[in-house]
Amino acid sequence: MPKPDITIASSPSGSRGHFGGTTPGAGWLALVVSVVIALAAVHNWFGDQHAQLVSSLGRADVPVATPYQQIRPDFTVDGHMWIRYAVALWRGEEGPQLRHTSIDNAPVGREVHWNSGLAWWLAIGGRVWQAVAGGTLEHGVERWAMWENLPLLAFFTVVLAWWAARCGGLRAGIVVAIAMVGHRAIYEGFWPGYADHHGLIAASILGMMLGAYWMRGGWLRGGAEVEAGDEGGAGKLGRRDEAAMAAQRAALWSGVWGGVGMWVSTASLAPVLALVPLAAGLATLIARGEGAGNWGRRGARGDGTPPTTNMRGEGTPSSTTVKWEVGAAARFDPRVWRMWGRAGALTSFAFYLLEYWPHHLGWRLEVNHPLYALAWWAGAELTAQVLPWLARSGKAVRDGRALAWTAAWAVPLVLAPVLAIEIFGAKVFLLSDPFLVGLHHTITEFLPLMARVRLEGIWSHFETLFIYPLFYVAVLLLMLCGRREARFKLTLALVPALLMQALGFWQVRWGMSAAPAQVVLLIAALEEICAWEFLRRAPWRRAVAAALAMAALFGLAVTVRVVETAKVAYYRAILAGDARQIIYREVAETIRESQPKGKVVLFASPNTSVNVAFFGAFQTLGTLYWENVDGLKAAAEISSAKSEAEAARLIEEYGVTHVALFKDSNYIAEYARLLNPRATEAELKETFGYRVLGQRTVPLWLEPLPYAPPKGLPKNVDPDVLVFRVNPHQTVAQGTYRIGMLQAKLGETKDALASFARVAEMNAADPTPRLRRGELLIKEQKWAEAEKEFDAAIKLAGRAEEYRLLAQAGIAFEGAGELGRAIAYYERALRAGPTNIIAANNLAWVLAVTAPAELHNPKRALELAELCAQAQPDVANVIDTLASAQAANGLFPAAAESAERAAALARRGGQAEDGRKFERKAADYRAGKLPDEGK
Numbered sequence: 001m002p003k004p005d006i007t008i009a010s011s012p013s014g015s016r017g018h019f020g021g022t023t024p025g026a027g028w029l030a031l032v033v034s035v036v037i038a039l040a041a042v043h044n045w046f047g048d049q050h051a052q053l054v055s056s057l058g059r060a061d062v063p064v065a066t067p068y069q070q071i072r073p074d075f076t077v078d079g080h081m082w083i084r085y086a087v088a089l090w091r092g093e094e095g096p097q098l099r100h101t102s103i104d105n106a107p108v109g110r111e112v113h114w115n116s117g118l119a120w121w122l123a124i125g126g127r128v129w130q131a132v133a134g135g136t137l138e139h140g141v142e143r144w145a146m147w148e149n150l151p152l153l154a155f156f157t158v159v160l161a162w163w164a165a166r167c168g169g170l171r172a173g174i175v176v177a178i179a180m181v182g183h184r185a186i187y188e189g190f191w192p193g194y195a196d197h198h199g200l201i202a203a204s205i206l207g208m209m210l211g212a213y214w215m216r217g218g219w220l221r222g223g224a225e226v227e228a229g230d231e232g233g234a235g236k237l238g239r240r241d242e243a244a245m246a247a248q249r250a251a252l253w254s255g256v257w258g259g260v261g262m263w264v265s266t267a268s269l270a271p272v273l274a275l276v277p278l279a280a281g282l283a284t285l286i287a288r289g290e291g292a293g294n295w296g297r298r299g300a301r302g303d304g305t306p307p308t309t310n311m312r313g314e315g316t317p318s319s320t321t322v323k324w325e326v327g328a329a330a331r332f333d334p335r336v337w338r339m340w341g342r343a344g345a346l347t348s349f350a351f352y353l354l355e356y357w358p359h360h361l362g363w364r365l366e367v368n369h370p371l372y373a374l375a376w377w378a379g380a381e382l383t384a385q386v387l388p389w390l391a392r393s394g395k396a397v398r399d400g401r402a403l404a405w406t407a408a409w410a411v412p413l414v415l416a417p418v419l420a421i422e423i424f425g426a427k428v429f430l431l432s433d434p435f436l437v438g439l440h441h442t443i444t445e446f447l448p449l450m451a452r453v454r455l456e457g458i459w460s461h462f463e464t465l466f467i468y469p470l471f472y473v474a475v476l477l478l479m480l481c482g483r484r485e486a487r488f489k490l491t492l493a494l495v496p497a498l499l500m501q502a503l504g505f506w507q508v509r510w511g512m513s514a515a516p517a518q519v520v521l522l523i524a525a526l527e528e529i530c531a532w533e534f535l536r537r538a539p540w541r542r543a544v545a546a547a548l549a550m551a552a553l554f555g556l557a558v559t560v561r562v563v564e565t566a567k568v569a570y571y572r573a574i575l576a577g578d579a580r581q582i583i584y585r586e587v588a589e590t591i592r593e594s595q596p597k598g599k600v601v602l603f604a605s606p607n608t609s610v611n612v613a614f615f616g617a618f619q620t621l622g623t624l625y626w627e628n629v630d631g632l633k634a635a636a637e638i639s640s641a642k643s644e645a646e647a648a649r650l651i652e653e654y655g656v657t658h659v660a661l662f663k664d665s666n667y668i669a670e671y672a673r674l675l676n677p678r679a680t681e682a683e684l685k686e687t688f689g690y691r692v693l694g695q696r697t698v699p700l701w702l703e704p705l706p707y708a709p710p711k712g713l714p715k716n717v718d719p720d721v722l723v724f725r726v727n728p729h730q731t732v733a734q735g736t737y738r739i740g741m742l743q744a745k746l747g748e749t750k751d752a753l754a755s756f757a758r759v760a761e762m763n764a765a766d767p768t769p770r771l772r773r774g775e776l777l778i779k780e781q782k783w784a785e786a787e788k789e790f791d792a793a794i795k796l797a798g799r800a801e802e803y804r805l806l807a808q809a810g811i812a813f814e815g816a817g818e819l820g821r822a823i824a825y826y827e828r829a830l831r832a833g834p835t836n837i838i839a840a841n842n843l844a845w846v847l848a849v850t851a852p853a854e855l856h857n858p859k860r861a862l863e864l865a866e867l868c869a870q871a872q873p874d875v876a877n878v879i880d881t882l883a884s885a886q887a888a889n890g891l892f893p894a895a896a897e898s899a900e901r902a903a904a905l906a907r908r909g910g911q912a913e914d915g916r917k918f919e920r921k922a923a924d925y926r927a928g929k930l931p932d933e934g935k
Contacts, residue, residue: 025165025169025170025173028170028174029161029162029165029170029173029174029177032161032173032174032177032178033157033158033161033177036157036177036178036180036181037153037154037157039181040150040153040154040180040181040187040190041150043192043561043565044146044147044149044150044192046192046565046568046569047073047146047191047192047193047565048146048147048192048193049569050568050569050572051070051071051072051146051192051193053572054071054574054578054581054582055069055070055071057574057582059586059710062586062589062590062707063589064585064586064589065589065592066585066588066589066592066615066616066617067136067138067615067616067617068080068083068138068139068142068614068615068616068617069139069142069585069615070139070142070143070145070146071578071581071582071585072145072146072193072194072195072581073191073192073193073194073577074575074576074577074578074580074581075194075577076191076193076194076195076196077607077610077611078195078196078610079145079193079194079195079196080610080611080614081101081103081610081614081623081625082114082118082119082122082145082195082196083122083126083138083141083142083145083195083614084101084103084614084617085098085101085112085114085119085122086119086120086122086123086126086141087123087126087137087138087141088101088102089116089119089120089123090123090124090126090127090137090141091137094112095116096116096120097116097355097356097359097360098112098114098115098116098119098355099111099112099113099355099356099359099360100112102619103613103619103620103623104609104613104619104620104621104622104623104625104628104631105621105628105630105631105634106601106619106620106621106631106654106655106656107601107619107654107655110627110628110630110631111364111627112627113364113366113367113627114197115197115200115263115264115351115355116354116355117263117264118195118197118200118264121148121152122141122144122145122148122195123141125141125144125147125148126140126141126142126143126144126145127140127141128140128144129141129143129144138617145193145195146192146193147192148195149189149190149191149192149193149194149195149199150190150192152190152199152200152203153180153181153190153199156180156199156203156206156207157176157177157180157181159207160176160177160180160203160206160207160210161173161174161176161177161180163207163210163211163253164176164210164523167210167214167246167250168214168523168527171523171526171530171542171546172523172526172527174546175519175522175523175526175546175550176206176210176519176523178550178554179206179519179522179550179554181558182550182553182554182555182557182558183515183518183519183553183554183557184463184515184554184557185202185511185512185514185515186199186202186206186515186516186519187557187561188512189201189202189203189512197264197265198512200260200264200265201261201264201265201268201269201512201513202512202515202516203516204257204258204260204261204264204269205257205261205268205269205272205513205515205516205517206257206516206519206520207253207254207256207257207260207261208254208255208257208258208261208269208272208273208276208516209254209272209276209493209496209516209517209519209520210253210254210257210520211250211251211252211253211254211255211257211340212250212254212276212279212340212492212520213250213489213492213493213520213523213524214246214247214250215247215250215251215254215280215336215337215340216247216250216336216488216489216492217279217280217283217284217387217488217492218247218280218332218333218334218336218337218383218384218387219284219287219330219331219332219333219387219488220241220243220244220247220330220331220332220333220336221243221330244333244335244336247333247336248333248335248336248339250336251336251337251339251340251343252339252340252343254276254340254343254344255339255340255341255342255343255344255345255346255347256343256344256347258273258344258347258348258376259343259344259345259346259347259348259349259350259351260347260351261273262344262347262348262351262368262372262373263348263351263352263354263355263368266366266367266368266369266372267366267367268509268512268513269513270372271500271503271510271513272496272500272513272516272517273344273376274379275495275496275499275500276340276496277337277379277380277383278495278499279491279492279493279494279495279496280383280387280492281383281386281387281390282491282495283487283488283489283491283492283495284387284390284391284488285390286487286488286491287391287487287488288390288391288392332387332388332391334384334385334388335384336384337380337381337383337384337387338380338381338384340380341376341377341378341379341380341381341383341384342377342380344373344376344377344380345373345374345376345377345380346373348368348372348373348376349370349373351368352368352369352370352373355368363420363424363427363428364428364430365417365420365421365428365429366429366430366431366626369417371416371417371420372417374413374416375413375414375415375416375417377413378409378410378411378413378414379410379413379414381406381410382406382407382410382411382414385402385403385406385407386403389403430626430627430629431626433629435629435632435633435674436626436629438673438674438677439624439632439670439674442667442670442674443624444508445507445508445509446507446508446509447507447508448505448506448507448508449461449464449465449504449505449506449508449511450505452508453465462556463556463557464501464504464511467552467553467556468501468514468518471518471521471522471552471553472494472497472498472501474525475490475494475521475525476494478490478525478528478529479491479494482528483528483531486527486528486531489524489527489528490521490524490525490528492524493517493520493521493523493524493525494521494524496514496517496520497514497517497518497520497521500513500514500517501514501518518553522549522550522553525549526545526546526549529545529549530542530545530546574714575714576714576716576717579710579713579714579717580611580664580717581611582710583709583710583717583719583721584608584611584612584614584615585615586707586709586710587612587660587707587721587723588612588613588614588615588616588618589615589616590705590706590707590723591612591616591618591658591660591705591723591725592616594658594703594705594725595657595658595725598657599619599655599657600616600618600619600657600658601618601619601620601621601654601655601656601657601658602616602618602619602620602621602656602657602658602659602660603620603621603635603638603651603654603656603658603659603660604620604659604660604661604662605622605661605662605665605666605667605668606622606623606624606632606635606667607624607665607667608660608661608662608665609621609622609623609635610623610624612660618658621634621635621638621654621656622634622635622636632674633675634650634654635671636671636672636674636675637650637675638650638651638654638656638688638689639667639668639671639672639687639688639689640671640672640675640676640687640688640689641687641688642686642687642688643688644688644699644701646688647688647699648699648701648728651726652728656726657725657726658723658724658725658726659692659702659722659723659724659726660721660722660723660724661689661692661693661721661722661723662718662720662721663693663718663720663721664717664718664720666689666693668684668687668689668690668693668694669684671687671689672684672687672689692722693720693722698724698735698739700730700732700735701726701727701728701730702724702725702726702727703724703725703726703727703730703734703735703738704722704723704724704735704738704739704741704742705723705724705725705738705742706738706741706742706744706745707721707723707742707745708721708745708746708747709721722742732762733759733762733763736755736758736759736762737755737756737759737768737769737772739755740752740755740756740759740769740772741772743755744772744775744776749776749779749780752772752776753773753776753777756769756770756772756773756776757769757773760773765796766796767792767793767794767796767797767801767805768793770789770790770792770793770796771789771790771793771805771808773789774786774787774789774790774793774809774812775812777789778812778813778815778816778818779816781816783813783818783821786812786813787809787821790805790809790812790825793805794806794809799832802829802832802833803829803832803833803834803835803839804835806825806826806828806829806832806839807825807826807829807838807839807842809825810822810823810824810825810826810829810839810842810843811838811842813825814842814846819846819850819851819852819855820855822842822846823843823846823847823851823855826839826840826842826843826846827843830843837867837868837871837872837878840864840867840868841864841865841868841877841878841881843861843864844860844861844862844864844865844868844881844885845861845881845884846861847860847861847864847885848861848862848865848881848884848885848887848888849884849888856888858885858888858889859889861884861885861888861889862885862886862888862889864885865878865881865882865884865885865886866882866885868881868882869881869882874905875905876902876903876905876906876909876911876914876915876918877902877914879898879899879901879902879905880898880899880902880918880921882898883895883896883898883899883902883918883921883922883925886898887925887930888930892925892926892928893925893926895925896922896923896925896926899918899919899921899922899925900918900919900922902918903915903916903918903919903922906918
């Protein structure tokens with residue numbers, strides 16, 4: 001028997017696979033899939049619990065009342081946009097196709113080219129959540145966003161694992177199921193709270209690659225010999241061509257999933273799609289090279305006759321056959337590639353119509369477009385002609401003519417998208433805009449891998465640096481040392497995975513697209529390993545081998561995830577990303593407090609814009625999305641303005657109402673260099689953004705808002721934040737006073753005292769700056785100087801404000817523990833003619849509860865408390881003061897009755913915690929003892 005010219009491998013289970021619903025394997029697969037989904041659900045629950053914990057945190061001086069309040073993982077920032085898109089769609093502000101937003105590029109907004117399906121999934125789920133749990137639509141959507149990935153993950157796990165098991169057997173289905181939660185890059189797309197399309201992208205690529213793998217490049221093994229001209233799959237032998245039908249089903253599956261992926265993210269899927277025919281071509285060449293090197297002497301049939309395939313698929317059979325070394329036949333079926341191309345092109349085109357018909361048709365080649373569908377169809381037709389040509393060197397003249405004819409019309413269509421981009425540039429492909437090209441160098445996901453390693457450390461990319469390369473080396477060794485016929489299928493799986501991983505070293509984002517191809521490569525490698533004689537003897541050995549391989553590839557990611565989740569759950573830790581989101585939310589609250597009504601347009605760095613604008617439901621300018629190139633340019637112009645006048649003009653032009661500058665990721669240098677790549681350090685320091693944030697040179701038309709981040713932040717969170725309201729009518733005195741307020745909030749007491757002193761000089765009749773100085777001097781424990789400032793302010797204010805300011809001074813001294821001075825100011829306030837009961841109630845409390853022995857005066861306290869209770873009988877704290885005064889005078893039964901009354905009032909007012917506290921005090925009074933209490 002002559003040696004084979006080409007060796008094509010098939011799965012051990014044949015063309016259809018041995019998995020079926022009635023076989024024992026179905027139960028095992030169902031069990032594994034159920035466990036996988038259950039583990040994902042548990043992780044989602046822990047993630048939601050942590051998110052609720054973080055979201056509940058707040059400070060009394062920055063109450064949370066923003067439209068959106070849910071804190072999610074810091075890396076899920078794009079989810080903010082999806083949530084706002086979903087709310088806008090449901091309310092009819094945009095849609096029904098997701099083609100426009102008013103969130104950024106204020107005031108006109110911009111185009112959106114994200115898929116509408118995910119936005120509607122969020123909108124509908126959020127509306128259902130709102131209907132069940134109540135609250136606002138915003139709250140419903142952001143709560144649903146914490147869970148929306150779980151049902152998607154469950155669906156894709158079931159469908160993809162079923163398909164893999166159907167084609168490749170139980171082991172392949174289990175590998176796919178475990179990979180959905182085990183592979184870091186795949187599972188991150190379905191992370192709890194990550195309301196984004198990355199999970200959809202990973203699932204689409206995985207579905208496409210699974211189908212492409214079982215297409216076997218169009219080379220078939222087994223089934224009937226199809227006679228000449230029989231394209232239908234049944235020849236005169238009267239038997240169905242099972243191998244061809246299985247390969248065509250795989251092609252249909254792959255094409256449909258690829259079309260879905262083109263809809264979700266053309267940029268992510270197109271490179272992987274292009275590698276499918278490339279992998280088939282290389283695999284064909286490798287398989288051809290396995291023969292005796294006599295392709296010129298013998299035809300593909302191995303019998304010395306030249307092949308007779310018509311490259312158009314007409315007349316002569318579409319099944320060029322070659323001999324297997326083991327005696328089976330390998331033959332090429334161009335219908336497989338035609339099915340793949342047509343299914344993918346039609347699916348892609350259908351989703352294009354769904355997204356853009358009839359009002360949004362255009363030439364946007366950054367996303368799914370009919371030009372790509374034509375290129376896919378033409379490329380598949382060309383592949384169907386090229387692969388059999390690659391399998392032999394001697395061809396009939398008419399074969400060459402057929403290939404030339406196909407190339408004549410297919411190559412231009414394949415190259416059409418590239419040519420259109422080259423000719424029309426940014427008009428059809430905004431990513432070619434020089435501004436966006438430069439912008440990508442500033443975005444972490446577009447950085448080279450080693451640049452990310454320097455920023456984030458080796459551990460964050462351990463798999464990419466070590467585990468995945470070792471996996472590729474192991475597969476290459478398997479190809480060199482394993483069975484010859486296995487090299488074909490391993491090449492089909494290895495080429496897309498390896499090349500996409502190489503792209504991932506150039507730009508990290510492409511590494512995510514390599515993940516699904518790695519899963520297919522693992523399936524192919526296990527097929528070969530489990531065919532070894534040692535493993536074939538016992539099923540448990542094959543199971544152990546598969547488990548070890550999956551543990552090697554997925555084990556680290558799963559272990560790290562479990563450990564980190566357990567650690568966060570146990571310690572209830574606040575992570576750095578959580579802290580940043582809390583600050584963003586507080587800044588949004590501060591901005592809204594400064595402008596309770598009306599439109600807010602925020603200028604900030606891109607990341608700050610997305611986050612702060614989300615929590616406050618504000619408009620903004622620059623965000624890191626290619627559709628927003630105009631908004632980014634506007635923000636860059638403001639940040640890089642050379643003078644205050646120029647910055648003021650631009651801010652007025654774009655309707656900016658507020659400015660928020662974070663030292664962490666401020667984007668000042670990036671904006672300047674995007675406009676002027678040759679900008680020097682000196683020129684950077686002349687920009688508006690640097691002068692305000694770096695030099696603290698604030699123009700008069702920026703009104704500082706008194707915001708300071710919370711204390712105790714994680715070490716890698718920079719708390720340096722400045723927030724301003726645009727106020728062109730602000731005077732110098734007002735601006736200086738507000739700077740003093742900000743300095744006081746930040747704890748810069750010395751500077752704040754100086755600022756308030758300057759305001760007092762500018763407006764000698766205004767008591768306010770002296771009051772602020774008095775409060776700051778109390779914090780410095782300079783009691784006499786504080787009294788002097790308070791007395792001066794009271795004198796300036798006159799009789800109308802005397803009581804209020806005296807009571808305010810008493811409160812300040814009481815808070816500092818200077819109770820003697822506090823009592824003195826409260827008594828002066830009562831002599832000045834009270835206008836409310838604040839001073840009397842506070843004085844009664846101090847005299848009854850907290851005053852030292854020499855100042856303790858229960859009798860006076862009871863007199864004041866009874867007067868206050870008569871004036872305000874329905875205020876819980878007032879009745880609580882009465883109870884404390886009664887107890888201080890030994891009137892415990894009356895004190896218990898008053899405390900119970902205070903508890904009832906507190907519960908009626910929604911103050912449950914105060915109610916419980918007053919009940920505990922009532923119990924102490926009934927026992928005849930004074931509770932350990934403080935105001």
